Amino acid sequence: MxxxxxxxxxxxxxxxNAHNVAEFIFKNISTYTPFLLALLAEKYAIVxxxxxxxxxxxxxxxxxxxxxxxxxxxTMIKMLTALGFGHIEYGTVTPKPQEGxxxxxxxxxxxxxxxxxAMGFNNDGVEKIATRVEKLYPxxxxxxxxxxxxxxxxxxxxxxxxxxxxxxxxxxxxxxxVNISSPNTPNLRDLQNExxxxxxxxxxxxxxxxxxxxxIAPDLTPKxxxxxxxxxxxxxxxxxxxxxxxxxYSLLSEPQNFGGISGKVLKEKxxxxxEELAKEFYANTTLVxxxxxxxxxxxxxxxxxxxxxxxxxxxxxxxxxxxNRNINQGxxxxxxxxxxxxxxxxxxxxxx
Numbered sequence: 001m002x003x004x005x006x007x008x009x010x011x012x013x014x015x016x017n018a019h020n021v022a023e024f025i026f027k028n029i030s031t032y033t034p035f036l037l038a039l040l041a042e043k044y045a046i047v048x049x050x051x052x053x054x055x056x057x058x059x060x061x062x063x064x065x066x067x068x069x070x071x072x073x074x075t076m077i078k079m080l081t082a083l084g085f086g087h088i089e090y091g092t093v094t095p096k097p098q099e100g101x102x103x104x105x106x107x108x109x110x111x112x113x114x115x116x117x118a119m120g121f122n123n124d125g126v127e128k129i130a131t132r133v134e135k136l137y138p139x140x141x142x143x144x145x146x147x148x149x150x151x152x153x154x155x156x157x158x159x160x161x162x163x164x165x166x167x168x169x170x171x172x173x174x175x176x177x178v179n180i181s182s183p184n185t186p187n188l189r190d191l192q193n194e195x196x197x198x199x200x201x202x203x204x205x206x207x208x209x210x211x212x213x214x215x216i217a218p219d220l221t222p223k224x225x226x227x228x229x230x231x232x233x234x235x236x237x238x239x240x241x242x243x244x245x246x247x248x249y250s251l252l253s254e255p256q257n258f259g260g261i262s263g264k265v266l267k268e269k270x271x272x273x274x275e276e277l278a279k280e281f282y283a284n285t286t287l288v289x290x291x292x293x294x295x296x297x298x299x300x301x302x303x304x305x306x307x308x309x310x311x312x313x314x315x316x317x318x319x320x321x322x323x324n325r326n327i328n329q330g331x332x333x334x335x336x337x338x339x340x341x342x343x344x345x346x347x348x349x350x351x352x
Contacts, residue, residue: 003320015106015115023071026079037082044321045084046328050335050342055286055308056211056238058142058174062086062328063303063343067290067311068146068177068215069117073124074133081141084324087309090129091146092179095164097125098150101184107256113294113318114263116256117245120184121148126168133172145173146215151185158191162204170208178204181217181244183260189217192224197231205236211286212236218243218269218291222276229277239286239308242274246291263314267292271302278306282351294319296330303331306348 010018029036051062065087066080074090081088100122107116123129137143147169149161166176178200180191191200197214204212214232216225229240245260246269252261270291278287286309289302294315302310316323331343340346 003322007318007320011108011110014104015108016103019106023076026076030076030078034078037078040079040082040321041084044325045082046325046332048328048332050332051086051328053308053343056142056175057209060086060142060309063307063309063331064299064324064327065089065142065144065288065309065311066316067313068092068144068179069119070313070316072119072122074129074143077133077136077139077141077143081139083321084328085141086328087142087144087174089144089146089177089311090133091123091177092121092148092182093123093126093129093145093165093169094121094148094150095126095153095161096150097128098122098152105259107259108317109252109255109263109265110318112252112263112265113314114252114261114265115314115317116252116259116261118184118256118259120151121182126165130168130172133169137172138174142174143172144175144177145169146177146179148179148182148185149188155187155190158196159200159203162200163207166204166207166212170210173210175211175213175238176204176208177213177215177241179215179244181215183217183245183247192217192220192228194227194231197228198235201232201235201237211238213239213241213286213288215241215244216273218246218266218273219248220273222273225273225277226280229281233281233285237285239288240277240281241288241290241311242277243270243291246270262291263318264292264294267294267298271305274302274307275305278348278351282306282348293327294323296327296334299327300331300334300346303343303346304349306351308347
């Protein structure tokens, strides 16, 4: 089916209902018609040794992943792999199941190719998700656990939530991303302070050999972001994911007055903060860039700025699975143009 035709149908549904329908389709294709996965992979997946990397203790077939929030409950892993993603970040996972914030809580802005969400970490809870992933893991595609605290957990007890999550999921992922930067859990972003970051990483890194990365908000000042990331790295973090959604509502016309914005309008803001971090940390740690990436040119720009990996979310919804093929194939063509034989030569080229 042509994706543009499919999108017209889906965009007649509310954004959250459309996502639920897509999840239902993805799960059922994987379960009942698994032979279709190979056909989809042949169409959308790019396999080329020039894109392969060994980082964070695992092997990546390509640098493009799906960001957290799309596969909250780790139900679409096989399908997302078939559609060409080089890594899959599931979650955000919380210790207890939670419904999330009141609906409506997901809004699309097609003219801006952007989304605004106030989902609030709605998920099945760590026990059910861990049991689900255990049936697959280890998996051909790197699996990333994005973890966050429950809404009802106090700030004082937040560390305990992250400890529980790491303990339960450490055999269900290739690495972790700590989410303290979502705007949709009350006071969560207040945990983006040096004291908590120090305690968090010094504690979690004793619990597992799996890498643990910090995901930061795009609304931090460069100075605050650099300080927080420095503390995380000094206390065991294996990398930085930049950035989460933004609460800069000036980026949209007639936005909601709550939730976080993702998509094309976040592109410049996300890259500006990533650039500051890359100037400081490139070559010393693993950097993942996410926020507004919607083309091979933008992905390649992030890679040359210092990103080892890049992620998409909103662009996948607006452009469909051909986005994966276009980005990976486009990166190869841009590498050829620059005379690079392997992606490792492109990573950080603008820093050297």
